[in-house]
Amino acid sequence: MIIAIDGPAAAGKGTLAKRLAAALGLPYLDTGLLYRATAKRVLVAGANPADEQAALHAAQSLTQADFERPDLRDTETSKAASQVASLPAVRHALLEFQRRFGGQHGAVLDGRDIGTIIFPNADVKLFVTASVEARAQRRWLEFQTRGETVPLAEVIADVAARDEADRTRAAAPLIQAPDATLIDTTHLTADEAFARALEIVQTRQPV
Numbered sequence: 768m769i770i771a772i773d774g775p776a777a778a779g780k781g782t783l784a785k786r787l788a789a790a791l792g793l794p795y796l797d798t799g800l801l802y803r804a805t806a807k808r809v810l811v812a813g814a815n816p817a818d819e820q821a822a823l824h825a826a827q828s829l830t831q832a833d834f835e836r837p838d839l840r841d842t843e844t845s846k847a848a849s850q851v852a853s854l855p856a857v858r859h860a861l862l863e864f865q866r867r868f869g870g871q872h873g874a875v876l877d878g879r880d881i882g883t884i885i886f887p888n889a890d891v892k893l894f895v896t897a898s899v900e901a902r903a904q905r906r907w908l909e910f911q912t913r914g915e916t917v918p919l920a921e922v923i924a925d926v927a928a929r930d931e932a933d934r935t936r937a938a939a940p941l942i943q944a945p946d947a948t949l950i951d952t953t954h955l956t957a958d959e960a961f962a963r964a965l966e967i968v969q970t971r972q973p974v
């Protein structure tokens with residue numbers, strides 16, 4: 768079974784995807800990490816994340832160690848990830864890995880284009896979103912927990928800018944697949960979102 772979970776930044780996709788994967792005994796892939804790890808390699812090399820050749824080389828050189836870096840979620844890497852993710856050559860280089868990952872034993876994958884491009888025939892497609900304020904507030908709390916003090920207004924601006932970039936890029940823009948079920952988590956706890964998602968999965972695919 769392939770479960771595709773797409774949606775904007777900080778909507779709760781990752782938490783939901785991990786819980787679904789554990790409950791259903793499926794492997795989980797956070798596809799955002801592929802773009803973050805690519806972006807980090809570009810930044811460490813001192814190259815420009817908008818340089819398609821440099822970003823393609825980084826995407827083709829990824830190793831396990833790149834995914835284990837503790838600094839993949841900082842603000843600079845998040846911005847650079849959005850930049851490399853807009854480059855068609857980078858998306859193309861990372862596509863096969865995602866399809867192979869899911870193709871082996873089924874999987875839960877979260878990202879922006881899982882239900883539209885990577886697995887258009889996924890068994891279940893969820894589009895998880897929330898208001899920009901709710902999403903920025905959650906990201907801000909994550910920063911607080913990590914001991915990083917960032918003004919909330921700055922986090923709201925960053926999240927809104929990344930949404931805009933992800934939605935308006937030409938290559939695999941963030942859109943809800945026509946056959947995806949919308950889950951708006953603005954007023955839902957993580958437990959409520961999980962219960963709703965599990966219900967949708969069980970309705971589509973009795974387990």
Ligand code: DC
Pocket residue numbers: 776777798799800802803845848849850852853877878879880881929933
């Ligand atoms: O989900 P995330 O915030 O970790 O994603 C990081 C960046 O990568 C974000 O700007 C969107 C992009 N991304 C993408 O374009 N396609 C995906 N399948 C996953 C992430």
